[in-house]
Amino acid sequence: MVDPKSDKLASPIAYSCYFTRNREGEQFAPEHVFSYQISGTLTINNGEKEYVFKEGDYRFIRRNQLVKFVKQPPVDGVFKSISIYLDQPTLRSFAMEHGYQAHPGSHAAEPIIALKGGSLVKGFMDSLMPYSLDDQLIDADLQALKLREAIMILLRSSPEMAGILFDFSEPGKIDLEAFMHKNFHFNVQLSRFAYLTGRSLATFKRDFEHIFHTSPSRWLQQRRLQEAHYLMKEKGRTASEVYLEIGFEDLSHFSFAFKKMFGIPPSRLAG
Structure with missing residues (x-):
C-alpha cells in the first residue's frame, strides 16, 4: 500500500x-x-x-x-x-x-x-x-x-x-478547474495536485488563484465543507460517515471547520 x-x-x-x-x-x-x-x-x-x-x-x-x-x-x-x-x-x-x-x-x-x-x-x-x-x-x-x-x-x-x-510520459497540462472539481475530496498535498495537472507547484498556485480567486487551501476546505453540508442535509448522512469521504483527516477538525463556516455544528443539521 x-x-x-x-x-x-x-x-x-x-x-x-x-x-x-x-x-x-x-x-x-x-x-x-x-x-x-x-x-x-x-x-x-x-x-x-x-x-x-x-x-x-x-x-x-x-x-x-x-x-x-x-x-x-x-x-x-x-x-x-x-x-x-x-x-x-x-x-x-x-x-x-x-x-x-x-x-x-x-x-x-x-x-x-x-x-x-x-x-x-x-x-x-x-x-x-x-x-x-x-x-x-x-x-x-x-x-x-x-x-x-x-x-x-x-x-x-x-x-x-x-x-x-511502456508509456513513460508524465502528466500533461490539463484543465485545472475541471480537475479540482472532480478530485477535491482526495486528501493529498498540493504538490500532488500540481503534478497531476502537469504543473510545478508555483505554477499550480498561480493558475489556481487566477481561476478561483482564492488560495488552494482555502478553496479546498470550503468546497469540502459545502459537499459535506449537501450530503448531510440532502442525503441524510452523518458527520462520522462523510468527513473522511470528503477529504478531512480528523472528525473534530471537520466539526470545528463546519461550525465556523455554517454557524451550527454538523450534529444539528437536520436531514
Whole structure:
C-alpha cells in the first residue's frame, strides 16, 4: 500500500489481509499495480467510475491515479489480496532489454482494468505468497526477478498492455478547474495536485488563484465543507460517515471547520 501523501512503499510485493469489517481509505498510485483478489471484495472509485473486484479477479491500476477504496471481507471470512508494484526504472530497463518501443500518450486508456486470468497468471500470483506472508524479508534479487516475471506474464496474457506499461510520459497540462472539481475530496498535498495537472507547484498556485480567486487551501476546505453540508442535509448522512469521504483527516477538525463556516455544528443539521 502506498501512502497518499508520500509515495513510500516498503516492498514491491504487498499482501493485504483484513478480518472483521469493511476498511475504507484512499491512496495515490505512483506506479502501476497488478493485483489478485484472493477473497472478499474490493470496490475502487477514481472520482468518475466505480470498479468492483471479487474473489478470483485480477486487476491493473495505472500509475498516477487517485483512488478511494473499500475492502470488504466475506461473511465470516477474511479479505485477502496480493499486489505487485511495477516501477518505472524496472519497466524502462525491461523495454530496452527486450526491444519494446516507448508508447507516449496512453492517458486515454481505462485507469483501472479488469484483467484476464488463466493458469499462467494464477500460477504467478500463487508464487508470490511465500514472499508476502509472515513478514518474511524478501531478497532484493528475488524481488527484481518477480517484477520482470510479472511484466512478461502481463505481456503474454494481454499483449495490448505494452502500450500502457511502456508509456513513460508524465502528466500533461490539463484543465485545472475541471480537475479540482472532480478530485477535491482526495486528501493529498498540493504538490500532488500540481503534478497531476502537469504543473510545478508555483505554477499550480498561480493558475489556481487566477481561476478561483482564492488560495488552494482555502478553496479546498470550503468546497469540502459545502459537499459535506449537501450530503448531510440532502442525503441524510452523518458527520462520522462523510468527513473522511470528503477529504478531512480528523472528525473534530471537520466539526470545528463546519461550525465556523455554517454557524451550527454538523450534529444539528437536520436531514
